[in-house]
Amino acid sequence: MISDRVREPVVAGMFYPENPRSLEDQLRMMIPSREDHQEVLGIICPHAGYVYSGSCAGKVYGQIRVPRTAVIMGVAHGPVFEKFGIEDADRWDTPFGPVPVNRGMAENLLERGRGLFEIRAGINSNEHSIEVQLPFLRFLNEEVQIVPILVSTHDLDQIKQAARILAGVIKDYPALMVASTDMSHYISAQKAEEKDALAINEIKALNPDGLMEVVTRNRISMCGVAPTTLLITAARQMGARSSTLVHYTHSGEVSGDFDQVVSYAGFTIP
Numbered sequence: 039m040i041s042d043r044v045r046e047p048v049v050a051g052m053f054y055p056e057n058p059r060s061l062e063d064q065l066r067m068m069i070p071s072r073e074d075h076q077e078v079l080g081i082i083c084p085h086a087g088y089v090y091s092g093s094c095a096g097k098v099y100g101q102i103r104v105p106r107t108a109v110i111m112g113v114a115h116g117p118v119f120e121k122f123g124i125e126d127a128d129r130w131d132t133p134f135g136p137v138p139v140n141r142g143m144a145e146n147l148l149e150r151g152r153g154l155f156e157i158r159a160g161i162n163s164n165e166h167s168i169e170v171q172l173p174f175l176r177f178l179n180e181e182v183q184i185v186p187i188l189v190s191t192h193d194l195d196q197i198k199q200a201a202r203i204l205a206g207v208i209k210d211y212p213a214l215m216v217a218s219t220d221m222s223h224y225i226s227a228q229k230a231e232e233k234d235a236l237a238i239n240e241i242k243a244l245n246p247d248g249l250m251e252v253v254t255r256n257r258i259s260m261c262g263v264a265p266t267t268l269l270i271t272a273a274r275q276m277g278a279r280s281s282t283l284v285h286y287t288h289s290g291e292v293s294g295d296f297d298q299v300v301s302y303a304g305f306t307i308p
Contacts, residue, residue, distance in 0.1 A: 219262020
């Protein structure tokens with residue numbers, strides 16, 4: 039049972055403003071205004087500091103309607119023992135106020151996915167990949183709830199098994215799936231574009247085996263390949279057959295350094 043615990047922000051004031059008014063102003067600049075918003079199965083968004091990746095994420099969030107629940111699949115940048123870990127918390131705090139955890143859905147995942155999905159307090163205590171998605175979601179839907187899943191395994195069989203469980207739970211608890219990932223790290227912009235194109239093609243085709251294969255074979259430093267694979271596998275289970283690349287960019291567009299960049303891509307999955 040998830041306890042009455044609050045997960046406090048760890049990168050507010052660094053990756054994004056901790057002042058609510060400043061954060062709102064920045065999000066309004068990054069999220070394009072439009073009349074038609076799509077209802078989608080999932081999105082893939084970057085998780086770097088907003089000054090670098092926020093415009094890419096904003097272009098994705100600006101296209102969609104955020105429903106009541108979002109399942110956010112983040113990457114464990116540090117050592118995590120749980121394959122698919124859920125933070126033992128009742129809510130996650132943000133500069134805009136708390137975002138509750140959908141207890142029913144989280145507990146359903148834990149029940150159906152025994153041995154794969156596990157719960158532990160502090161699993162996200164120093165991890166930003168899920169946190170940076172929250173201001174976007176909370177800004178677009180003040181009543182949004184989340185299920186935060188930190189993915190640490192790269193075992194494709196385990197990811198496919200977890201995806202089947204996740205797809206089954208979403209049939210009972212309709213939700214938006216969000217995979218949090220950056221693309222290539224600390225290589226030239228030209229090399230990043232060449233390598234990332236290989237992964238992007240597999241994501242567009244929703245090909246989990248192909249994505250894992252090209253990332254491994256070409257040593258693409260895509261940190262969130264595991265949560266992305268989980269999302270596209272679950273999306274296929276739910277009937278999706280392709281995704282749309284919304285935007286691709288890299289840190290050099292902001293810093294001016296094209297020799298050592300981190301690259302970002304955003305997708306929607308209808």
